[in-house]
Amino acid sequence: MSYARVLCVGLLGMTGHVVEVEADLSPGLPAVVLTGLPDTALHEARDRVRAAVVNSGQTWPNRRITVNLLPAALPKQGSGFDVAIAVAMMISAGELPRGVLDGVAILGELGLDGAVRPVRGVLPMVAAAAGAGVRRVIVPLGNAREATVVPGVTVGAVDSLRRLVDFVRNGGELLEPPPADPAPPPAGPDLADVAGQEMGRYGLEVAAAGGHHLALFGAPGAGKTMLAERLPSILPELDDAAALEVTALQSIAGVLPQDGHLVRRPPYQAPHHTASPAAIVGGGSGLARPGALSLAHRGVLFLDEAAEFPSATLQALRQPLEKGRVVLARARGTTEFPARVQLVLAANPCPCASPAGDQHCTCAPGVRRRYLAKLSGPLIDRIDIRLTLAPLSAAQLTTATTGATSSAEVAARVAAARVAAARRWAEDGWRVNADVPGPVLRRAPWRLPAPDTADLRESLDKGLLSARGFDRVLRLAWTIADLDGRDRPGRSEVSEAIQLRMGESHAL
Structure with a gap:
């Protein structure tokens, strides 16, 4: 089966919406087609994801790849879908096992070297995922602290696509969110x-x-x-x-x-x-x-x-x-x-x-x-x-x-x-x-x-x-x-x- 689906979250203003990232591989000229009202930054994910997958030591499927973001009528913006797109494509290509990430929301931007970088708006995204019944999220290490603010959600952090692939394929360990700084905020002028x-x-x-x-x-x-x-x-x-x-x-x-x-x-x-x-x-x-x-x-x-x-x-x-x-x-x-x-x-x-x-x-x-x-x-x-x-x-x-x-x-x-x-x-x-x-x-x-x-x-x-x-x-x-x-x-x-x-x- 050349179809896979993982969860992500999009933002409209302060309102988060759970987005299903679908990936389908089919015969034809090698290409990546992105649908579902993506903005310019999201359109550019095609090149970021390809470089990140290859530089993380994974095989890039040499086929026609269609990525759809549901609901398709909802505008999508930003680079926070990168990691979810990469994982969906690798699962649909058979590079990663199915079922491990069912019910898990994945957020993060990819660098060309496969590093997972922080994105804006993780807190309302995780809150929206929790409101939709999602109980596990994987976020960039730089966003892990703010993600833990939302109660009832188990947060795993990654610093690279290679680490996430090892977790899905071999059961490797995700990173723990850094401990919160106990120091109170500095006092303002008196x-x-x-x-x-x-x-x-x-x-x-x-x-x-x-x-x-x-x-x-x-x-x-x-x-x-x-x-x-x-x-x-x-x-x-x-x-x-x-x-x-x-x-x-x-x-x-x-x-x-x-x-x-x-x-x-x-x-x-x-x-x-x-x-x-x-x-x-x-x-x-x-x-x-x-x-x-x-x-x-x-x-x-x-x-x-x-x-x-x-x-x-x-x-x-x-x-x-x-x-x-x-x-x-x-x-x-x-x-x-x-x-x-x-x-x-x-x-x-x-x-x-x-x-x-x-x-x-x-x-x-x-x-x-x-x-x-x-x-x-x-x-x-x-x-x-x-x-x-x-x-x-x-x-x-x-x-x-x-x-x-x-x-x-x-x-x-x-x-x-x-x-x-x-x-x-x-x-x-x-x-x-x-x-x-x-x-x-x-x-x-x-x-x-x-x-x-x-x-x-x-x-x-x-x-x-x-x-x-x-x-x-x-x-x-x-x-x-x-x-x-x-x-x-x-x-x-x-x-x-x-x-x-x-x-x-x-x-x-």
């Missing part, structure tokens, strides 16, 4: 390093406790970037489900650390202001790949010098900020990635950005308006907290910060506030106050008494707030109440939330 800026520190704490977006305005050197970089240090560690999502995204993007652990710390992305929309939101030829927005999922996306970003890049953020996901439509298919992030914007008040503040600004009023107008109203309306940081004085900068509140102390308060919010919204599955839909907060039993929202309703009637801003102030008020240990916000919490919300509205 909030205690920030001099002064008490209001900025408080705004950061509220943002962390409720999952709110934050905008920081002020002169150069006021501490905008220092505060933003320390936001991940006060966020709680990711739970199992979130950690698996974040780790899978980093695996797909090829940026997963080789430490054998799920990513437990909230990710932090700070792209340069020259980044294109595709780099931020995701894109690429064929099927799109995740951008910085998705790589910051469950963490922080920091846009420093936000007013210098291209307008198209900033406007592309609007829908993902509302929906918590990115949907990218391309000619070969539609890809969806999660993108539930905390957005932090930092911007100078004007192009000249005098360190001494507005009193030494040389920009005309029209220039200042046009500069911050790059942050459009619809985008800024999605930012919950807006703060203006004053320049630091010599006393603030030279005073020892040994008594300043550390990230660990703030993180404890943030964790307590998040526990309170999670307990309150447990029945509906919302994690933080920023996730709660506005209509829920405007009806019983969560609707606040009219006297407590009088200032808020007045701001809405005067046009100082949009309907979206109204709901976001309510969410902020609930977060402030959680930080204060209160069951419900009162008028003082609502007023404080209005101040946080409208802190920079006069400049936009």
Whole structure:
């Protein structure tokens, strides 16, 4: 029989699909025909596989070889099918025994010398295989640690096609996944390093406790970037489900650390202001790949010098900020990635950005308006907290910060506030106050008494707030109440939330 079949896994976005790799040998002119919607990299597997098989000391069948990837209507991309194709061809040619690899998914790219090289996205691939009932996988040695993260799957590792052939033919040993590095991830920068800026520190704490977006305005050197970089240090560690999502995204993007652990710390992305929309939101030829927005999922996306970003890049953020996901439509298919992030914007008040503040600004009023107008109203309306940081004085900068509140102390308060919010919204599955839909907060039993929202309703009637801003102030008020240990916000919490919300509205 000149037919064989082995299992592999393909990815569409973050979704894995078990793929059956069929190989059939027939009389005719020697050739390799690849079917099943392969992309360019997969088409080139014909030459990689042939060289790898020959250089591994195996016989190449001098016949017409047809390789089909099922389901044929599903687009296939990447080089992760190489090893499965090579094994299927050798089994169909009678070079390897049948049955040994039944029910085993095989992943990996082949070098011309027969080496098995790592590929992107092994974690979601193995998870998809496990969901389809596959209990054994063979992966490249460089991907073995991340594959072991998926429970209920036995992982074998190979570093060369020769080793895999010896395993199938002679019962040789596969490699064991390297042991996980027990060392914890390095600690990030500490909030205690920030001099002064008490209001900025408080705004950061509220943002962390409720999952709110934050905008920081002020002169150069006021501490905008220092505060933003320390936001991940006060966020709680990711739970199992979130950690698996974040780790899978980093695996797909090829940026997963080789430490054998799920990513437990909230990710932090700070792209340069020259980044294109595709780099931020995701894109690429064929099927799109995740951008910085998705790589910051469950963490922080920091846009420093936000007013210098291209307008198209900033406007592309609007829908993902509302929906918590990115949907990218391309000619070969539609890809969806999660993108539930905390957005932090930092911007100078004007192009000249005098360190001494507005009193030494040389920009005309029209220039200042046009500069911050790059942050459009619809985008800024999605930012919950807006703060203006004053320049630091010599006393603030030279005073020892040994008594300043550390990230660990703030993180404890943030964790307590998040526990309170999670307990309150447990029945509906919302994690933080920023996730709660506005209509829920405007009806019983969560609707606040009219006297407590009088200032808020007045701001809405005067046009100082949009309907979206109204709901976001309510969410902020609930977060402030959680930080204060209160069951419900009162008028003082609502007023404080209005101040946080409208802190920079006069400049936009």
